[in-house]
Amino acid sequence: MTDVAVLGMGRMGAAIASHLLASGSTVTVWNRTGSKTDDLVAQGAVRADTALDAIASSPIVITVLVGYDTVAALLPQDSLVGRAVVNFSTGAPEEAVRLAGVVEKLGGEYLDGVILNYPNQIGTPEGSIQYSGSESAWDRHGELLAGMSGDTQYWGSEPGWACxxxxxxxxxxxxxxxxxxxxxxxxxxxxxxxxxxxxxxxxxxxxxxxxxxxxxxxxxxxxxxxxxxxxxxxxxxxxxxxxxxxxxxxxxxxxxxxxxxxxxxxxxxxxxxxxxxxxxxxxxxxxxxxxxxxxxx
CATH class of the missing domain: 1.10.1040.10 (N-(1-d-carboxylethyl)-l-norvaline Dehydrogenase; domain 2)
Known part of the structure; x- marks a missing residue:
């Protein structure tokens, strides 16, 4: 088990994983093109062969993927009990609400996140990230998430509010x-x-x-x-x-x-x-x- 799993190694996902590693967290990383995780593995990350392996590896799963439907398609069909999904897809509030419903039906908790900065500002005072969704997930993981940006806002339990x-x-x-x-x-x-x-x-x-x-x-x-x-x-x-x-x-x-x-x-x-x-x-x-x-x- 690792502290955090990050799915999606585009520039933003890689920046998040790199910051978490530098902050002392153990991190599992996954990307469809496995070679995109090489730099993170060199920094100490654990590479997962599949998205399901990555999700199973950690209590908090950060997804930085294109589209809410993409995230939903990668989730396990049996259970997410004991896991919080923090999703940074771009879309509409209604999509966040639907994905939250999918996660909760599987027994997990959902936080929707919106990143208002560039990848090189992750973990800096200039970074700004907004969240909404599960209050209990925020209570448990808010400190870790707040470390990813100088300006962090949690807007409440409604999943669509961050969007x-x-x-x-x-x-x-x-x-x-x-x-x-x-x-x-x-x-x-x-x-x-x-x-x-x-x-x-x-x-x-x-x-x-x-x-x-x-x-x-x-x-x-x-x-x-x-x-x-x-x-x-x-x-x-x-x-x-x-x-x-x-x-x-x-x-x-x-x-x-x-x-x-x-x-x-x-x-x-x-x-x-x-x-x-x-x-x-x-x-x-x-x-x-x-x-x-x-x-x-």
């Missing part, structure tokens, strides 16, 4: 970055160096943080009356920006989408409402029945 948090991060950051590229293209159309424009965006982060705090308060109170500024101010500003960018030949899709969302919120909540009214419009009657911090496991 949701990953989607939330992408939904926030990707449109923001796309809008930054649109703004840089607009700056360049007026002769302003795009490099300087992009670097300067970071200066606005404190203001964005203040705005997010205000929006969180509005959403938490289900109070969409204006706090920092009214919807018509936001809408007039971004609509004017979109018009100017379009005139400059910039296909500002992200900026245009923001203008449309603000316009729709004004139709539903009025011009004097807060920017948080966008959330109120999207959630409708459900907006006042959210899970609060104190309700979360």
């Amino acid at each position: 949701v948090m990953d989607h939330i991060g992408l939904a926030f950051s990707t449109p923001l970055l796309v809008a930054a590229m649109e703004a840089a293209a607009y700056a360049a159309s007026h002769g302003i160096p795009a490099k300087d424009t992009i670097a300067g965006f970071a200066l606005g982060f404190p203001t964005i943080a203040q705005m997010l705090e205000s929006l969180a308060a509005s959403v938490g109170d289900s109070d969409y009356s204006a706090r920092l500024a009214a919807l018509d101010v936001y809408h007039a500003g971004i609509q004017g920006v979109h018009t100017a960018m379009t005139a400059a030949g910039v296909d500002a899709l992200a900026v245009g989408a923001a203008a449309r969302q603000l316009g729709s919120a004004m139709e539903d909540f009025g011009t004097d409402a807060d920017l948080a009214a966008v959330y109120g419009r999207l959630r409708g009657p459900m907006a006042s029945a959210e899970i609060s911090e104190t309700d979360r496991p």
Whole structure:
């Protein structure tokens, strides 16, 4: 028996196995192409000939494979009693819930994990990993898992929540970055160096943080009356920006989408409402029945 088994020796899986070995854990490794485990074996890992052998070798099984169905197909058909499966596949929350059901039916425990960093950041302060799923599995193995990243979050017993948090991060950051590229293209159309424009965006982060705090308060109170500024101010500003960018030949899709969302919120909540009214419009009657911090496991 070893302390941990890691299935999948792509860059991320290999980085996890290497970190665990360096941290003093005994590790079993498996990969469909066995030669990909050679470097880990040289570091002291035990190579398993089959996925089932790897799963049987350890009380905690970390899977770093493409797709939830791939993981499900590798699980034993008889029993996972006494084992926790920690899965880092990318997919939808519903897939995490289904795989958790498969693992639990076999008597095992399931944790879903989302890695928000590059392989070379595993085990460093810059690493960030989020988990959700079995509370008892987290109680037993959380210390080992927390050592894999400087920022570790356990969101509770619902298996799909880690995946949701990953989607939330992408939904926030990707449109923001796309809008930054649109703004840089607009700056360049007026002769302003795009490099300087992009670097300067970071200066606005404190203001964005203040705005997010205000929006969180509005959403938490289900109070969409204006706090920092009214919807018509936001809408007039971004609509004017979109018009100017379009005139400059910039296909500002992200900026245009923001203008449309603000316009729709004004139709539903009025011009004097807060920017948080966008959330109120999207959630409708459900907006006042959210899970609060104190309700979360």
